[in-house]
Amino acid sequence: MTIEKPPKKPLEERIYNYIMNGRVVKSIIRSGYPNTPRNQMLMVATNVFLHLHPTRINRTHVKITHTFCLGGLSFFMFLGLTITGVLLMFYYVPSVERAYEDMQIIQSEVRFGFLMRNLHRWMAHSMVLLVFMHMMRVFYTGSYKPPREFNWVVGVLLLVLTLLLSFTGYLLPWDELAFWAITVGTQMVGSAPLFGEANRFILIGGYEVGANALIRFYTLHVIGLPLITTVFMAVHFWRIRRDGGLARPL
Amino acid sequence: MVSDSESIEQSYSKAVQDRKTRKREEELLVWPDLVFIEFISALLFMLTLTILSILINAPLQDRANPAHTPNPSKAPWYFLNLQELLLHMHPAIAGVLVPTIAVGALMAIPYIDNTHEGEGAWWASKRAKINAKVGGFVGFFGTLFLILFNESKHVWLFEKITTLEWPSALNWLRNTRAMQTDLPWPEALKNIPVGEKILKTELLGLPPSNLVLDIPKIFIEQIVPMTTMIGLPILLAVIAAKTKIAQTKRDHAILIFSAFMATWLMLTISGTALRGAGMELMWPWDVKPPVT
Numbered sequence: 323m324t325i326e327k328p329p330k331k332p333l334e335e336r337i338y339n340y341i342m343n344g345r346v347v348k349s350i351i352r353s354g355y356p357n358t359p360r361n362q363m364l365m366v367a368t369n370v371f372l373h374l375h376p377t378r379i380n381r382t383h384v385k386i387t388h389t390f391c392l393g394g395l396s397f398f399m400f401l402g403l404t405i406t407g408v409l410l411m412f413y414y415v416p417s418v419e420r421a422y423e424d425m426q427i428i429q430s431e432v433r434f435g436f437l438m439r440n441l442h443r444w445m446a447h448s449m450v451l452l453v454f455m456h457m458m459r460v461f462y463t464g465s466y467k468p469p470r471e472f473n474w475v476v477g478v479l480l481l482v483l484t485l486l487l488s489f490t491g492y493l494l495p496w497d498e499l500a501f502w503a504i505t506v507g508t509q510m511v512g513s514a515p516l517f518g519e520a521n522r523f524i525l526i527g528g529y530e531v532g533a534n535a536l537i538r539f540y541t542l543h544v545i546g547l548p549l550i551t552t553v554f555m556a557v558h559f560w561r562i563r564r565d566g567g568l569a570r571p572l
Numbered sequence: 573m574v575s576d577s578e579s580i581e582q583s584y585s586k587a588v589q590d591r592k593t594r595k596r597e598e599e600l601l602v603w604p605d606l607v608f609i610e611f612i613s614a615l616l617f618m619l620t621l622t623i624l625s626i627l628i629n630a631p632l633q634d635r636a637n638p639a640h641t642p643n644p645s646k647a648p649w650y651f652l653n654l655q656e657l658l659l660h661m662h663p664a665i666a667g668v669l670v671p672t673i674a675v676g677a678l679m680a681i682p683y684i685d686n687t688h689e690g691e692g693a694w695w696a697s698k699r700a701k702i703n704a705k706v707g708g709f710v711g712f713f714g715t716l717f718l719i720l721f722n723e724s725k726h727v728w729l730f731e732k733i734t735t736l737e738w739p740s741a742l743n744w745l746r747n748t749r750a751m752q753t754d755l756p757w758p759e760a761l762k763n764i765p766v767g768e769k770i771l772k773t774e775l776l777g778l779p780p781s782n783l784v785l786d787i788p789k790i791f792i793e794q795i796v797p798m799t800t801m802i803g804l805p806i807l808l809a810v811i812a813a814k815t816k817i818a819q820t821k822r823d824h825a826i827l828i829f830s831a832f833m834a835t836w837l838m839l840t841i842s843g844t845a846l847r848g849a850g851m852e853l854m855w856p857w858d859v860k861p862p863v864t
Contacts, residue, residue: 362603375606378599384606388694391613398614402621422635429632440625448621450650461681461829462704464690464697464822471682478678485650492648498862501636502645510647510654510667518668530638569692 374559376567383568388463392456397555399449406442407544414494416540418533421496446488453484465569473561476554483551490543493536504539505531642862643849652843653836659851660722660748661797670801674832685825697822706817707830710808715838718800722747723853752792761787805831
């Protein structure tokens with residue numbers, strides 16, 4: 323009795339199998355390439371980035387008009403701002419002598435420097451808008467109700483942090499617009515009935531916006547506030563899953 | 573005994589029947605269905621923002637110069653709502669008290685409206701849309717009306733229509749500030765030296781307090797705005813409750829939240845687009861870039 327050899331598979335299929343089930347891809351995606359429901363679920367459950375998601379999700383929540391992706395896009399803006407921000411940090415020195423000149427150099431001499439600055443600015447404005455719209459989405463879909471109360475509170479804190487991140491970045495170009503916007507903005511802090519002046523002094527490191535204010539805003543902008551925001555975002559995302567995913571009608 | 577266990581079984585099976593089961597067919601796999609949407613939306617945003625960045629450059633004005641004050645000098649756009657408020661009341665109220673209370677009130681929403689009404693879907697409760705519309709309309713146009721009043725635009729309108737002059741007996745109705753200057757307040761109320769009589773700070777080794785109360789000023793800058801900002805929302809809620817527009821906690825939450833957001837939007841629009849040199853109220857097309 324002879325054992326028939328199975329017919330040879332076509333070349334393209336062999337190449338596909340060689341790559342997709344080969345050692346390299348298997349080493350990256352242990353569950354195998356996500357082309358079956360089992361592997362797709364394992365992919366989401368075992369990948370460090372994707373595991374923020376559940377493996378399965380309600381049909382109505384996938385509809386674009388339910389969330390408009392507003393929360394996810396806010397997070398995407400945060401990531402984009404980190405990348406463009408780091409690139410801008412290569413060239414920018416937060417001193418009164420250099421800040422403005424560095425801005426001019428970024429715009430005129432650094433390759434793609436102006437594009438990075440523009441992207442950073444548009445993403446910052448978008449993030450403020452997106453966070454606001456995300457809050458309205460959560461409100462009008464009634465998604466703050468028990469057991470999600472605390473996550474709403476974290477969300478309001480994230481909104482405040484977003485505004486502070488944007489505000490601290492506003493001073494860094496050290497042009498007229500930046501200087502006077504921060505002067506006007508911090509004057510509001512100074513008008514508090516108790517400790518207003520003291521708070522303003524701590525915030526800008528003096529009685530008027532100057533070198534101390536620049537280094538304080540820079541440090542808050544590039545490390546202090548992003549760190550705090552990251553912690554609150556981690557809590558925010560974690561609690562979405564712990565509180566049972568997106569809210570559903572009873 | 574038999575009947576007991578039967579009834580338990582019946583009630584148990586009824587509870588199981590009533591329980592909303594997670595139906596598999598109602599659910600989709602996150603990969604590919606959701607991840608795909610997230611990827612596309614991120615891509616679309618990236619593309620739009622890149623095009624925007626190529627087309628419109630970020631502004632870089634002259635180097636900062638503390639000696640030159642541009643006119644008007646404005647805060648970033650998302651704080652112009654507060655700067656607009658600043659024109660109408662005591663700076664401590666507009667700059668500190670209002671934002672603090674606003675953030676606190678936002679955080680308190682889920683603890684006040686702790687029902688499950690209208691959960692999990694857009695406009696899911698019965699009167700959600702009407703409350704959002706009423707709240708939004710009242711907040712937006714109410715704020716516009718208040719701004720126009722405080723800028724004496726009703727005087728302008730009166731003189732435009734009737735070609736008469738605003739009667740001087742009604743001068744105190746020109747705006748809120750006029751109530752301080754044009755009403756016959758007793759002189760004694762304008763100058764009450766509290767510092768010398770009541771606050772004996774020198775007993776604590778501090779410099780003597782020179783606090784002088786100006787009752788009309790306090791009335792205009794603090795009492796009137798605070799009453800307006802607390803009273804009008806309460807009035808709105810009471811009217812909505814009486815007219816059965818808002819009946820439940822969720823209705824009131826939607827009503828007040830919508831009114832607040834619309835107010836915030838109107839203040840931002842006014843501070844951004846309607847305030848020119850000297851923070852004067854003007855048409856948007858008359859607002860010029862600041863002159864230094």
